[in-house]
Amino acid sequence: MLTGLHAKKRLQLFIGFAIGFGFGFLLQKGWVTRYDIIIAQLLLTDFTVLKVMLTALLTGMVGIHIFEHYKLVELHPKEGSMGGTVVGGLIFGVGFAVLGYCPGTVSGAAAQGSMDALAGGLPGILIGSWIFSEVYPKLEGTLLKKDKWGKVRIPELIGVGNWIVVVIVSILIMVFFGVLERFNL
Amino acid sequence: MKTKLAFGICVCLIALGCVLVGESWSQARDGSSVPQISVPQAETPHSLGLALTARRWSPYVVGFGIGLLVWLSFLLSNKTIGASGAYAKSAGMLEALVRSDSRQKAYYQKFVPKIDWEWMLVAGLIVGAFVSAVTSGDFRVEWVPPTWDAAAGHTPFLRWLTALIGGIILAIGARLAGGCTSGHGISGTLQLVVISWVATLCFFVSGVATAFIIYRIIL
Numbered sequence: 001m002l003t004g005l006h007a008k009k010r011l012q013l014f015i016g017f018a019i020g021f022g023f024g025f026l027l028q029k030g031w032v033t034r035y036d037i038i039i040a041q042l043l044l045t046d047f048t049v050l051k052v053m054l055t056a057l058l059t060g061m062v063g064i065h066i067f068e069h070y071k072l073v074e075l076h077p078k079e080g081s082m083g084g085t086v087v088g089g090l091i092f093g094v095g096f097a098v099l100g101y102c103p104g105t106v107s108g109a110a111a112q113g114s115m116d117a118l119a120g121g122l123p124g125i126l127i128g129s130w131i132f133s134e135v136y137p138k139l140e141g142t143l144l145k146k147d148k149w150g151k152v153r154i155p156e157l158i159g160v161g162n163w164i165v166v167v168i169v170s171i172l173i174m175v176f177f178g179v180l181e182r183f184n185l
Numbered sequence: 186m187k188t189k190l191a192f193g194i195c196v197c198l199i200a201l202g203c204v205l206v207g208e209s210w211s212q213a214r215d216g217s218s219v220p221q222i223s224v225p226q227a228e229t230p231h232s233l234g235l236a237l238t239a240r241r242w243s244p245y246v247v248g249f250g251i252g253l254l255v256w257l258s259f260l261l262s263n264k265t266i267g268a269s270g271a272y273a274k275s276a277g278m279l280e281a282l283v284r285s286d287s288r289q290k291a292y293y294q295k296f297v298p299k300i301d302w303e304w305m306l307v308a309g310l311i312v313g314a315f316v317s318a319v320t321s322g323d324f325r326v327e328w329v330p331p332t333w334d335a336a337a338g339h340t341p342f343l344r345w346l347t348a349l350i351g352g353i354i355l356a357i358g359a360r361l362a363g364g365c366t367s368g369h370g371i372s373g374t375l376q377l378v379v380i381s382w383v384a385t386l387c388f389f390v391s392g393v394a395t396a397f398i399i400y401r402i403i404l
Contacts, residue, residue, distance in 0.1 A: 020313060107307055
C-alpha cells in the first residue's frame with residue numbers, strides 16, 4: 001500500500017478533487033446527470049443508469065479484488081444495521097424518484113444548468129441532512145442499532161472464496177447486459 | 186438467522202421488481218402514456234479530441250471509466266467514492282455559521298463537519314460536470330426538464346418544490362442507510378458488502394415503484 005502517499009493530507013485533498021473531476025465529467029458525458037434519463041430508468045424504459053452502475057461495479061470489483069490479493073489495497077466495507085439500511089434505502093428510493101437525481105448527479109446536473117437541481121434539489125438535500133442530524137440522537141440507539149450487520153461480505157455470508165463470487169457476479173452482469181441489448185433497452 | 190432474514194428480504198424485493206418489470210412491459214405494449222423524449226445516441230468519435238467534446242458517451246465507456254476511478258481512489262487515497270456524506274458535512278458547516286454551539290450535537294461529534302476528501306470529491310464533481318457540459322456545447326439553463334414539462338407543464342415553481350421535497354426525503358434516506366447510489370450502489374456493491382447490495386436493491390425497488398406512481402397515476 002502507498003501509505004506514504006496516504007499520509008500527505010494536502011495532496012490527498014487534491015487527489016480527491018481530481019477523482020471527483022473525472023467522476024463529474026463521466027457522469028455528464030453519460031447523460032446520467034439528466035432528470036429525463038434517471039426517470040426513464042425508474043420507469044424501466046431506458047437502462048442507461050444501470051448500465052453505467054453495473055459496468056463500474058464490474059470493473060471496480062475485478063480490479064479491487066486483484067489489488068487486495070496482492071496487498072495493494074485494503075477493503076472498506078460499510079458498517080450498518082439491516083433496519084437502518086432497509087428503511088433508509090426505501091425512503092431514499094422515494095426521494096430518488098421524486099427528485100429525479102441522486103446525491104452525486106444532482107450536483108452534476110446543477111453544474112450543467114438544470115435549475116431544478118440547483119434551486120430545488122441541492123437545498124433539499126442540505127435541509128434533509130440537517131433534519132437527520134437533529135433526530136440522530138433518537139435513532140442512534142433504536143433503528144440504527146436494529147439487527148447490526150457490521151462489515152459482512154457476501155463470500156463470508158455464504159462461506160465461499162472471493163473469486164467464486166466475483167466470477168458469478170461478473171457472469172450475471174454480462175448476461176443482464178446481453179438481455180438489455182437484445183431487447184434494445 | 187441473519188442469512189434467512191437477508192435471503193427473505195432479497196426474495197421479496199426481487200419479486201416486487203419482477204412484478205414491476207412485467208407491468209411496465211405490458212404497458213409498453215399497450216402504448217406507453219409516458220412522453221418519449223428524444224435524446225442523442227452515443228456517437229463513435231474518430232479522435233480523442235472529438236471524444237472529449239462529444240455530447241454523449243456510451244454508458245459502458247462511462248461505467249468503465251468510473252471503475253478505473255474507483256481503482257485510483259483505493260490505490261492513491263485508501264478511500265471509496267461516495268457523494269452523500271459531503272452534503273451532511275456542508276449542512277454541518279452551514280449550521281456552525283448560524284449556531285455557534287452546533288458542533289456539540291451528537292451527530293457532528295461522530296461525523297465532524299469539515300472539508301475532507303469526500304467533500305473535495307463532490308467539489309471536483311461539480312467542476313468536472315461543468316467542464317464536460319461547456320466543452321460539448323451542452324451547457325444551458327434549463328428551468329424544467331423536458332419529461333416533467335411534457336407531463337406536468339412548464340411552471341418552474343411546481344417542479345422546483347417537488348425537487349426540494351424529493352431532496353429532503355433523499356437525504357434522510359441516504360443518512361439512515363449510510364450511503365447513496367455511489368457509496369452503496371457502486372463502492373459498496375463492488376466490495377461485495379451484504380448491506381450495500383440490500384441498500385441498492387431497496388433504492389431501485391422503491392424508486393421504480395414511486396416513479397410509476399408519479400408518472401402512471403398522478404401525472
